[in-house]
Amino acid sequence: xxxxxxxxxxxxxxxxxxxxxxxxxxxxxxxxxxxxxxxxxxxxxxxxxxxxxxxxxxxxxxxxxxxxxxxxxxxxxxxxxxxxxxxxxx
Amino acid sequence: xxxxxxxxxxxxxxxxxxxxxxxxxxxxxxxxxxxxxxxxxxxxxxxxxxxxxxxxxxxxxxxxxxxxxxxxxxxxxxxxxxxxxxxxxxxxxxxxxxxxxxxxxxxxxxxxxxxxxxxxxxxxxxxxxxxxxxxxxxxxxxxxxxxxxxxxxxxxxxxxxxxxxxxxxxxxxxxxxxxxxxxxxxxxxxxxxxxxxxxxxxxxxxxxxxxxxxxxxxxxxxxxxxxxxxxxxxxxxxxxx
Numbered sequence: 001x002x003x004x005x006x007x008x009x010x011x012x013x014x015x016x017x018x019x020x021x022x023x024x025x026x027x028x029x030x031x032x033x034x035x036x037x038x039x040x041x042x043x044x045x046x047x048x049x050x051x052x053x054x055x056x057x058x059x060x061x062x063x064x065x066x067x068x069x070x071x072x073x074x075x076x077x078x079x080x081x082x083x084x085x086x087x088x089x090x
Numbered sequence: 091x092x093x094x095x096x097x098x099x100x101x102x103x104x105x106x107x108x109x110x111x112x113x114x115x116x117x118x119x120x121x122x123x124x125x126x127x128x129x130x131x132x133x134x135x136x137x138x139x140x141x142x143x144x145x146x147x148x149x150x151x152x153x154x155x156x157x158x159x160x161x162x163x164x165x166x167x168x169x170x171x172x173x174x175x176x177x178x179x180x181x182x183x184x185x186x187x188x189x190x191x192x193x194x195x196x197x198x199x200x201x202x203x204x205x206x207x208x209x210x211x212x213x214x215x216x217x218x219x220x221x222x223x224x225x226x227x228x229x230x231x232x233x234x235x236x237x238x239x240x241x242x243x244x245x246x247x248x249x250x251x252x253x254x255x256x257x258x259x260x261x262x263x264x265x266x267x268x269x270x271x272x273x274x275x276x277x278x279x280x281x282x283x284x285x286x287x288x289x290x291x292x293x294x295x296x297x298x299x300x301x302x303x304x305x306x307x308x309x310x311x312x313x314x315x316x317x318x319x320x321x322x323x324x325x326x327x328x329x330x331x
Binding site: 055056058059060063064066067068071072075076078079082 | 140142143209217218219221222225226228229232233311315318319322323326329
C-alpha cells in the first residue's frame with residue numbers, strides 16, 4: 001500500500017501533463033510541428049498507462065503514437081503540400 | 091456565427107462529459123467479476139503469468155481471431171482501393187544522403203524489431219503479446235524505410251513477398267484452432283499442455299496464436315504503409331526529379 005501511496009503524486013503530475021499536452025497539440029498551427037507535439041503527448045499517455053497498471057496497453061500505444069500515427073500524418077502532410085505547390089505553379 | 095455554433099455545442103458536450111464521469115465507479119474500484127475470476131485462475135490453470143495475454147489468446151482466443159480477420163479485411167479493402175493495376179512500378183530514386191540518418195537507421199530498426207520479437211515470444215510471461223510485438227516489428231520496418239530510402243524499401247515491401255506472409259498470419263490462427271477440432275477437441279483447445287510457469291514454454295497453443303497474430307499485424311501494417319507511400323508519396327518524388 002505504501003508503494004501505491006508514493007505513486008499518487010506522480011499520477012497527479014502526469015494527469016497535469018495530459019491536461020497541458022492536449023491544448024498544446026491543438027494550438028500548434030504548423031501541421032508538421034503538430035505531428036511532433038502529438039507524439040510527445042502520446043508518450044505522456046503511455047507513462048500514464050504504465051503508472052495506472054496497464055503495461056500491455058502502454059506497449060501498443062507506445063508504437064502507435066510514436067511511429068505508426070506520425071507516419072500516416074507525414075504522408076498526408078507531404079501529399080497536401082505537394083498539391084499546394086502544384087496549384088501555386090499553375 | 092462560428093462562435094454562436096461552437097459555444098452551445100461546447101456546453102452540451104461538457105455537460106455530457108460531466109454526466110458520464112459522475113456515473114463512473116470510484117478510482118481503483120474495478121467492477122468486473124470476470125476479471126477477478128481470471129486473475130485468480132489464469133496462472134494455476136493455464137500456467138500463464140500475464141493474465142491479459144491469457145485472456146486475449148486463450149480464454150477469449152475466438153474473439154481475437156475475429157479481430158484478426160477484421161484487420162485482414164480492412165487491409166484487403168485498402169489494397170483493393172489503392173493498389174494500381176500496373177504490374178510494373180517505376181521505382182522512385184530517393185537515396186538517403188544524410189550520414190546521421192544512415193547511422194540511426196543502421197541501429198534503431200534492428201533494436202526495435204528485436205524488442206518486438208521479444209514481446210511476442212514472452213507475451214504470456216511479461217507484458218506484451220502478438221499485437222504489441224507485431225506492431226513493434228512493423229515500426230522497425232518503417233524506420234528502415236526512413237533510413238534506407240524508398241528504392242531499397244520497395245524491394246522489401248514487395249507485395250509478392252508480403253501478401254503471402256499476411257495470409258500466413260491470418261490463416262495460421264485458424265489452423266491452430268482447426269488442429270484442435272481435427273483432434274476431436276473443441277475449436278482452439280490447447281493441444282500442447284500448459285507448460286512451465288514463467289518460461290517461453292508456458293501457454294501451449296496460445297504461444298502459436300501469439301506468433302500468428304504478430305505475423306498478421308506486422309505484415310498488415312507494412313502493407314498499409316507501402317500502399318500509402320506507393321500511392322501518395324512516390325508520385326511526388328518522381329515529379330520532383
